[in-house]
Amino acid sequence: MAVGEYPFPVMPPVEGVSIGIAAAGIKKADRNDVLLFSLCEGASVAGVFTQNTFCAAPIKICREHLQLARPRLLVVNSGNANACTGSSGRANALSVCDQVASQYGLSAAEVLPFSTGVIGEPLPVGKINAVVPALVQSAQEDNWQLAARAIMTTDTRPKGATRQIEIDGTTVTVNGIAKGAGMINPNMATMLGFIATDVAIDQTVLQGLVREAAGLSFNRITIDGDTSTNDACMVMASGKAGNKLIADPHSDSYAALKAAVNEVCIELAQMIVADGEGATKFVTIDVKGGASHDECLKVAYAVAHSPLIKTALFASDPNWGRIVAAIGYAGVENLDDTLVRVHLNDVLIVENGGRAESYTEEQGQKVMSGERIGIHIDLGRGDCSERLWTTDLSYEYVRINADYRT
Structure with missing residues (x-):
């Protein structure tokens, strides 16, 4: 796969x-x-x-x-x-x-x-x-x-x-x-x-x-x-x-x-x-608006490493709450959640501390059903930015690594 x-x-x-x-x-x-x-x-x-x-x-x-x-x-x-x-x-x-x-x-x-x-x-x-x-x-x-x-x-x-x-x-x-x-x-x-x-x-x-x-x-x-x-x-x-x-x-x-x-x-x-083991999605994570490159990377890795986000990606489930939760625990000091904006591809899903008024579940579902997904996060606190690439986490990943030595 x-x-x-x-x-x-x-x-x-x-x-x-x-x-x-x-x-x-x-x-x-x-x-x-x-x-x-x-x-x-x-x-x-x-x-x-x-x-x-x-x-x-x-x-x-x-x-x-x-x-x-x-x-x-x-x-x-x-x-x-x-x-x-x-x-x-x-x-x-x-x-x-x-x-x-x-x-x-x-x-x-x-x-x-x-x-x-x-x-x-x-x-x-x-x-x-x-x-x-x-x-x-x-x-x-x-x-x-x-x-x-x-x-x-x-x-x-x-x-x-x-x-x-x-x-x-x-x-x-x-x-x-x-x-x-x-x-x-x-x-x-x-x-x-x-x-x-x-x-x-x-x-x-x-x-x-x-x-x-x-x-x-x-x-x-x-x-x-x-x-x-x-x-x-x-x-x-x-x-x-x-x-x-x-x-x-x-x-x-x-x-x-x-x-x-x-x-x-x-x-x-x-x-x-x-070609990630069991991958079905190619995910680009962009974090901009950071006060430093380090805090942009903290947020990007928190999202990229979250098992809940990765399994939602595999399921094509636009469960955006998992994304904002990861942003929140990434360790960015004094982060103002009302300034944070989150997009899935070009679909705005989060702003002003909550779900964007223009967002619909159908929009999110359409993005998450594709093979290539962009998660774009604006922290609204500076001029720094960073980019990571990652995958979803699938049943096949578990099978490959469970059977790796057999």
Whole structure:
């Protein structure tokens, strides 16, 4: 079950970035479940990671390796999170790094590992290491759709986005893939996002770029309020486009690249929401008129995380009282309820501290019966605004997560 149609795009190759795929049989036989990004010498890599205290062994190693060396290889497995696995989990992740690095004559510190899947189960390191030669042999620049499928867990479809722009008179490509359908709640700086571009960009500037892009996209989605142990969003830049090195975050070149990367990340983030486990609705929550961005986010998350609102969305029930209740308990100090206005799409439902005189149940029902719903809230106390994307909560979500390990 998923909302809308998101066909996988035709993605041009990114020079300097090769992708290998293999089937290790981690959870299911004969399914591609291991992915390898191989980067050319001189490439830059930056990323943001989950803030979950029980972050997985691969995440801890990624953070360490990024401080030790310039990454050349990113290896990803699905079907097993290698999280909460203690010292053996770390040893297993490092074993995979060693095995992959040896194929290229590199050090293990030049490898970044990623895992996604069930928490608490030992990583089947033997199965993964056995297919490393196949990963290397299958590597090519146009494996993007296969890569997107290899990292899927409860996803119902692969997620990809692409943009091409002109910088310094040369064409620059930005490709991105992501996985995620459940355990989605922004707290990064179970989703993984990998963005690749051929642009030449300074490493420090690239880190700022990925942090900002994640803040506008993957950190603005929530499906169930659970923050994964394995979240990561990585941006790889090969430097092969032929543009002048982007070293100034205030330059026109940086602005053009930032716009393209932001668009790719937002598109991928919205695909994750639309493919939320059991989702039947795609919901945009806009909060404006706040005295601060923080209070706008408080209100938006209170609405997005409310089980009562999410189940009403699933039932197509315009039970607007649940929305105002969430606004009221969001923790905004000295909020004047008589100034708050709430719309469902373009239908005004609440103003002056109560139901709008123009509102009818038929209007609300029509909005709530659609697949795409906008909840627009004006707090009437300032100029700040924020936006989140979320889903409803369905019977299917419960079934998927009740049966996840069976």
